[in-house]
Amino acid sequence: MCARFSLISSPEAVRAFFDAPAVDDFPPRYNIAPTQPVLIARNDLKGVPELRLVRWGLIPSWVRDPAALRAPLINARAETAAEKPAFRGALRHRRCLIPATGFYEWSGKRSARRPHLILLKDQDLFVLAGLWEDWLGADGSEIETVTILTTAANADMAPIHDRMPVIITPENFERWLDCRSGTAEHILDLMKPFAAGLLTITPVNPALNDVRAEGPDLQTPAAFGPLL
Numbered sequence: 001m002c003a004r005f006s007l008i009s010s011p012e013a014v015r016a017f018f019d020a021p022a023v024d025d026f027p028p029r030y031n032i033a034p035t036q037p038v039l040i041a042r043n044d045l046k047g048v049p050e051l052r053l054v055r056w057g058l059i060p061s062w063v064r065d066p067a068a069l070r071a072p073l074i075n076a077r078a079e080t081a082a083e084k085p086a087f088r089g090a091l092r093h094r095r096c097l098i099p100a101t102g103f104y105e106w107s108g109k110r111s112a113r114r115p116h117l118i119l120l121k122d123q124d125l126f127v128l129a130g131l132w133e134d135w136l137g138a139d140g141s142e143i144e145t146v147t148i149l150t151t152a153a154n155a156d157m158a159p160i161h162d163r164m165p166v167i168i169t170p171e172n173f174e175r176w177l178d179c180r181s182g183t184a185e186h187i188l189d190l191m192k193p194f195a196a197g198l199l200t201i202t203p204v205n206p207a208l209n210d211v212r213a214e215g216p217d218l219q220t221p222a223a224f225g226p227l228l
Contacts, residue, residue, distance in 0.1 A: 001075045002128070002165040005103035006030045006117075006219070007039060009125045014039065014099050017125055018173070020049040029208045032056070032216045033211040034074040040130055040146050042096040043177045058147035059135040060086045066135065066143070073186070076131060078151040078191035079145055082184055087147070091129035091184045095176055097168060098128040098148060105201075105210060107160040115208040116160055117219055119200045120167075127178065127190065129166035157197035167194040190223070 001128025008028040015023040018041045039054040041049055044074040081087040108114040120126045129149040136142055159166045168176050172190055203205040207213045
């Protein structure tokens, strides 16, 4: 799964990365957690990249009361998203990209979980595959939400977890965001493990275990040794 990530690039750097006309402002975030605001890139009705902040934890449009959900739908399995009622409509019509500068995964026993920071070797800013939804309440309230697609771990990730987020490379941004066909057949090949050998995995500050923690110290390499 993917339950925490970071985005410490500036808003202007992210806007330029997607060649978008504007971007919602946001501070550097070292510990983005479920239910918090997440920046997404999607196409507007004219096909222009749009950068917006939405809530992490997808609420399907057909849910009557979001409070009735047992847990936030923060991840969708790439292998089953096309069949699951919560995700299949968004996979066809509401795909998005989620900029990140790193994501986290944990190893070790529950009583002594060790966080690890995962980065791309060759670029500071990269993109996770996402699906977004627009939930409308009977009282006229509106909530835009997002989930992150996950897939099987590659060889880099396998020592600490059996899953990882789907990473979309720049040459596939346009194809992923193009939902005009109303189908997902042309993007299914993108929902696969990232190529091995391109990630770095570093044990970091155990303070990251607290979802309330924030700041650059969270990415300080930890002294507790190797991955496992």
